[in-house]
Amino acid sequence: MFVRNAWYAAGFSDEFGQALTARTYLCEAVVLYRTRDGVPVAFEDRCAHRRLPLSMGRLVDDRVECGYHGLVYDCTGTCVKIPGQPNASIPPGAKVRSYPVNDRHGYLWIWMGDPALADPATIPDFGKLEQPGTARHRIRLHLQCHFQLVVDNLLDLSHLAYVHATTTGNASLAEDAVVKTVRHADTVEIKRWVRNVPPSRTFVDFGGYQGRVNLWQVSQYAAPTYIHVSYGSSDAGVPMTEEADIWRHGQWGFDVFHGLTPESERTTHQFRYVGYDPTFGDAAAIDEFLRQCDQIINEDREIFIVQQQALDSDPRGLSARDVRSDAPIHADQGLAIARRIYEQRLNDEAATAGRSQHRLAAQGA
Amino acid sequence: MNDRVSSRRLCGEDASFVRNAWYAAAWSDELGRDKPLACMMLGEPVVLYRDASGAPVALEDRCVHRSMPLSLGRIRGDLIECGYHGLQYASSGRCVKIPGQPSIPRTACIRSYPAVEQDGFVWVWMGDSARADGAAVARFPWMKRAGWQKTSLHAHIGCNYQLVIDNLLDLSHLAFVHASTVGSPELADDAIVETQRTETGVRTSRWTLDVAPAMTYAQFGRYDCNVDRWQITDFTPPCTLVIRNGAAKAGTGAREGRGEQRWEFIVCHAVTPETARTTNYFWAVTHDFGGDDAEATAEFHRQCHHVIGEDIAVFTAQQRTLELTPNAPLLGIRYDQGPLQGRLAIERLLAGERDAAQARTLETHVST
Numbered sequence: 124m125f126v127r128n129a130w131y132a133a134g135f136s137d138e139f140g141q142a143l144t145a146r147t148y149l150c151e152a153v154v155l156y157r158t159r160d161g162v163p164v165a166f167e168d169r170c171a172h173r174r175l176p177l178s179m180g181r182l183v184d185d186r187v188e189c190g191y192h193g194l195v196y197d198c199t200g201t202c203v204k205i206p207g208q209p210n211a212s213i214p215p216g217a218k219v220r221s222y223p224v225n226d227r228h229g230y231l232w233i234w235m236g237d238p239a240l241a242d243p244a245t246i247p248d249f250g251k252l253e254q255p256g257t258a259r260h261r262i263r264l265h266l267q268c269h270f271q272l273v274v275d276n277l278l279d280l281s282h283l284a285y286v287h288a289t290t291t292g293n294a295s296l297a298e299d300a301v302v303k304t305v306r307h308a309d310t311v312e313i314k315r316w317v318r319n320v321p322p323s324r325t326f327v328d329f330g331g332y333q334g335r336v337n338l339w340q341v342s343q344y345a346a347p348t349y350i351h352v353s354y355g356s357s358d359a360g361v362p363m364t365e366e367a368d369i370w371r372h373g374q375w376g377f378d379v380f381h382g383l384t385p386e387s388e389r390t391t392h393q394f395r396y397v398g399y400d401p402t403f404g405d406a407a408a409i410d411e412f413l414r415q416c417d418q419i420i421n422e423d424r425e426i427f428i429v430q431q432q433a434l435d436s437d438p439r440g441l442s443a444r445d446v447r448s449d450a451p452i453h454a455d456q457g458l459a460i461a462r463r464i465y466e467q468r469l470n471d472e473a474a475t476a477g478r479s480q481h482r483l484a485a486q487g488a
Numbered sequence: 489m490n491d492r493v494s495s496r497r498l499c500g501e502d503a504s505f506v507r508n509a510w511y512a513a514a515w516s517d518e519l520g521r522d523k524p525l526a527c528m529m530l531g532e533p534v535v536l537y538r539d540a541s542g543a544p545v546a547l548e549d550r551c552v553h554r555s556m557p558l559s560l561g562r563i564r565g566d567l568i569e570c571g572y573h574g575l576q577y578a579s580s581g582r583c584v585k586i587p588g589q590p591s592i593p594r595t596a597c598i599r600s601y602p603a604v605e606q607d608g609f610v611w612v613w614m615g616d617s618a619r620a621d622g623a624a625v626a627r628f629p630w631m632k633r634a635g636w637q638k639t640s641l642h643a644h645i646g647c648n649y650q651l652v653i654d655n656l657l658d659l660s661h662l663a664f665v666h667a668s669t670v671g672s673p674e675l676a677d678d679a680i681v682e683t684q685r686t687e688t689g690v691r692t693s694r695w696t697l698d699v700a701p702a703m704t705y706a707q708f709g710r711y712d713c714n715v716d717r718w719q720i721t722d723f724t725p726p727c728t729l730v731i732r733n734g735a736a737k738a739g740t741g742a743r744e745g746r747g748e749q750r751w752e753f754i755v756c757h758a759v760t761p762e763t764a765r766t767t768n769y770f771w772a773v774t775h776d777f778g779g780d781d782a783e784a785t786a787e788f789h790r791q792c793h794h795v796i797g798e799d800i801a802v803f804t805a806q807q808r809t810l811e812l813t814p815n816a817p818l819l820g821i822r823y824d825q826g827p828l829q830g831r832l833a834i835e836r837l838l839a840g841e842r843d844a845a846q847a848r849t850l851e852t853h854v855s856t
Contacts, residue, residue, distance in 0.1 A: 152812055171819035173654065174809040175802055180664070191802055192823065193664045193676050206676035207660060208822040217819050 124444075125149045125385050126347040126468045128236030130246045132382025132394045135261060136226045139163060143187065145178035147386050149235045153222060154178040158185040158198060163226060165233055166200035167219040177219070228252050229259065229396060230382050236472070247349040249380045251398060257378075258401040260413045262420060263394050268427035269434075269443030270348055270383050270391040271462070276423055277350045277381060278313055278458040280340050283323075286422050290415045291354070293323035296338065297454075304457045309464055310345040313457035319359040326356050329403055329412050330375030335359035337373070344461045346468045348383040375403060379416075388442060389431060395420060494831065498648045498807075499814045500764030505530045506726040506837040508615030510625045512758030512770045515642055516608050519544060524568060526559035528762045530614050534601060535559040539566040545579040546601040546612045552583060558598075607631045608640075609758060609770065615841075626728035628756040630774035637779065639789035640772035645800055647807035649727070649767040650831065652759045655799055656729050657683075657692050657826030659719045662702075665798050669791045670733070672702040675719075676823075683825040686722070689833050692826035694719040698738040705735050708777070708788050709751035714738040716747065721826065725833040729757040751777065765807065771796055 131148055133155060138144065144155045145168050152168035154177045168176045170189040180190035186203065187196045194217075195204035202217035204210065223234040223241040228249035234241035252259055266273060276282065284297035295317045303314045316339035322332045330336070341353045355376035357363055363373070382394035397416050401409060434441050444462075496502045513527050513536055524537040526549055533549035535558045549557045551570040561571035567584065569576045576585035581600035586592055602613040602620035607628040613620035630636050645652070655661065660679065662671035680695040695718055701711045709715070715735040722730045732754050736747025753775040760768045773792045778785035820828075 147812075150812065152809060167813075169809040169813060169816070171817075172821055172824075173651075174806050174813070174816075174818070176805050176809055179802070179805055188664070190664050191661050191806075192658065192821070193660070194819075194821070202819070205821050206663070206823075207679060207681075212822070214819065216817070 124469060125235075126465065126472060128234075128240050128472055129347045129468075130225070130232040130234055130241075130243075131348065131384040132392070133165065133224060133231045133233040133384070134392075135263065135394060136229055136231050138263075139231055141182060143178045143180065143182055145176060146392070148233060148384050148392070150385075150387050151235065152176060153233070154187065155224070155231070155233075156182055156187070162198070163224040163231055164198040164221075165224045166196070166221040169219060170194055171202060171217055171219055172205075228380075229261070230394060247345055249349075249351065249396070251351075251378055252380060252396055254398075256400060256402075257398045258409075260397045260399070260416065261395060262417055263392070264420060264424055265386070266391040266393055266424055266427050267389065268391060268431035269388060270385045271443040271465075272427050272430050273381070273383055273391055273393060273423075274344065274348065274350065274461055274465075275458045276426070277352060278311070278342050278344055278461055279454045280313075280315055280342060280352070281454045283340075286426060287419050289324060290419055291323050291325045293317075293320060293338070295320040296323075296340075302454065302456070304460065306460050306464075309468070310343060311457055311460045311464065312344075313342045315340050315342075316363070318363060322356070325412070325415055326375065328415075329408060330356050332356070332358065337361070337363040339363075339373075342457065344457075344464075346461075346464045348381075348385075350381040350383065352379045352381075353377075354379070372400075389435070393420075494650075495810065495814055495816075495818070497764070498650060498810050500648065500811075501814070503531055503764040504838055505614075505761055506834060507841060508613075508619050509726050509837070510604070510611040510613055510620075511727055511760045512609045512768070513546065513603070513612040513760065514610045515640065515770065516605055516610055518642065519610055521563060524559045524561065524563060526557060527612075527768075529612060529768075530761050531763050532614070533557060534612060535568065536603070536610060536612075537563050537568055539579055541566075544603040544605050544610045546603040547577060547579070547581055548598040548600075550598060551575055552596050552598055553586075607756075608772075626724055626758070628730065628772070628774075630754050631756060631772060633774075633776075635779065636774050636776050637785060638772050638774040639792055640770070641793065641796060643769045643771070643796070643800055644762070645767045645769050645803050646765065647767055647803040648764055648810075649759045649761040650834075651803045651806050652757075652767060652769060652799075653723065653727075653729070653830050653834075654827040655802070656731060656757060657690065657721055657723060657830045658823045659692075659694055659721065659731075660823045661802075662719075665802055666795050669704045669795055670702050672696075672699060674699040675702075675717075681823065681825070683829050685829065685833070689722065689724040690826065690829040691723070692721045692829075695743060697743075701735060704788070704791050705751065708784065709735055709749070711735070711737070711749065711751075716740075716742040718742065723830050723833065725830070725837055727759045727761075729759070731755045731757070753777075765811075767803075769800075 139155050139157055153165050154168040155165045157163050168178050175191040177187050181188045193206040194202055197203050200219040200221035223238050225232045225243050227246050232246050281297040283292035284294050300315045300317050305312050318337045319335050322336040336359050337357045339355050343351045355373040357373035377399040380396045384392040521538050524535050527534045527536055535547050535549035537545050539545050549559050556572040558568050562569045567576045574587040575583055578584050581598045583596035602617055604611050604622045606625050608631045611625050660676040663673050663676035674696045683692045697716045698714045701715045716738050717735040720732040734752030736742035736750045740748040756772045758770040762768050
């Protein structure tokens with residue numbers, strides 16, 4: 124079960140062009156393409172006739188021709204041609220579900236719920252990626268795990284000390300950090316900082332520190348699956364206050380944005396952008412920085428795989444969402460709030476769906 | 489039969505199969521004397537082997553002792569021996585030896601299925617043995633006809649068998665799935681299609697007149713002119729089809745049985761449900777041309793295998809989508825007449841078997 128009334132990252136905008144791309148989101152198979160004018164199109168990836176995925180067909184003049192019996196669909200998902208029969212005889216119900224899509228901040232966003240509720244104003248604000256002077260680096264992963272495990276991971280960055288010890292991690296991030304968790308309506312923000320500690324490798328390599336440093340990370344979660352993590356640092360000698368510094372990168376830092384889209388109950392699409400100021404070093408330094416960023420995400424991926432395997436082999440038949448830590452630790456606070464926010468959205472959707480069914484039933488009577 | 493019933497069946501939620509029928513279990517040359525062959529049919533595990541005379545035997549693939557598949561055992565003369573504790577079974581299914589004990593319980597018996605061999609296939613009867621008539625096996629005489637050549641395939645496909653039969657009863661799909669070989673646009677846009685019930689099942693005839701030959705036809709039929717082309721599918725429910733495909737020079741009376749420069753090949757299909765979601769597919773293309781040109785024949789066969797590979801990709805993709813969207817309605821189109829009649833023919837057989845079972849239940853009821 125997933126929150127459906129939300130914009131999900133379908134992919135990076137330039138992954139979609141005048142060719143048919145098949146992807147599955149929230150257990151629904153979707154075919155995506157762009158018209159010759161560049162307008163993005165997404166509809167159900169199945170022919171209404173014999174259910175061949177339309178992505179196995181051809182794009183002809185901005186329309187999709189099924190690869191089995193040649194039915195043609197326009198960009199609203201309406202069938203406009205059935206070979207061997209006159210157009211007047213096409214049944215009015217001959218269409219497949221189409222999904223609202225929108226390009227923003229380098230992503231193509233898709234709305235998987237009730238199209239009437241699709242408001243582009245609710246696309247998450249990843250605008251920092253588009254600020255002048257910001258360079259972007261991206262990676263797309265197909266994760267063998269429930270999306271909740273990824274959200275959990277990104278909202279408790281104490282794991283850097285153990286999983287990413289050779290790059291951004293540092294024992295003091297787990298041992299000595301001050302953590303402050305604040306919930307706003309549909310979002311939660313987790314700030315974590317340490318003062319006067321030895322810098323971890325990434326900060327030595329690219330921040331140019333000689334001695335001890337202050338480090339901070341701010342994770343922001345917005346329902347259902349939007350995550351922005353900001354990393355910053357300064358010399359230990361520089362006085363650091365939460366209010367003044369934590370929103371900036373200090374002397375050196377970077378931003379990470381995650382578009383997480385559940386594919387199924389056991390698989391997740393991860394579309395990640397790293398936003399950084401490219402003036403910190405030469406091309407070789409930047410290459411090495413980006414290599415470290417990709418190493419980090421692959422280290423996390425290995426963890427997700429074995430976590431999901433452990434869940435799948437649990438005799439109680441658990442899903443990632445059922446799992447509350449058997450031993451809640453202090454650092455779980457933020458992700459526990461995020462889970463509650465998500466639950467609330469799920470419940471609200473179920474209630475809305477229940478009400479509209481009730482209304483339909485009443486109208487029927 | 490409404491949409492919902494058919495969707496449920498295709499997704500494997502309702503695993504109804506016609507049982508009183510001969511189903512293809514293997515190509516003859518897949519079955520030897522050296523080891524038994526495991527072969528799940530209609531959701532039942534079956535083991536095949538040849539007895540000492542070479543005749544095919546089909547038994548339940550399960551030792552009554554510890555449920556070990558007998559297909560993991562050995563052939564001993566006319567018997568099959570379990571690979572676990574050495575119990576031996578005769579072709580009747582009766583256990584005739586239990587190592588280390590003189591007495592064999594009367595219950596030590598597994599199901600035996602009638603099996604026959606014909607036209608290069610091993611056929612197994614999955615229903616009431618008393619009704620198995622070897623003369624009723626589907627015939628494919630071209631498989632072993634003198635002067636004829638063939639190429640064949642046994643494919644295991646991740647789909648319900650109905651999807652294969654649907655495919656073969658609507659050959660408009662050649663225009664889209666097989667556009668680079670046997671397909672051409674007119675097959676979908678301008679075909680004259682007739683579907684009729686026949687004595688044995690359903691026939692769909694498609695004629696496209698005065699059209700440019702599809703690539704394969706131009707190449708091997710050696711046409712430098714337009715052709716009249718036919719595709720005649722004969723379906724014998726529940727599981728066999730013969731398709732005659734051919735062409736002749738346009739306007740030379742092909743539809744009336746004449747036609748100049750006729751070129752034809754015949755495709756034999758046996759479609760055997762393994763489970764509700766998987767199928768064993770036996771396919772052979774037979775033809776009497778090309779005896780003089782081995783290289784051209786090899787290329788023709790390569791194109792045929794390319795075509796069947798394209799179909800198999802369609803079937804598996806359809807099945808995946810069906811299981812993702814089991815409740816989505818299916819759109820009916822004009823060319824569905826063939827597949828629809830095919831489904832109804834299977835449905836009639838199923839209904840007949842249900843009625844017979846009900847009648848038996850009633851009889852039992854009355855007599856007790």
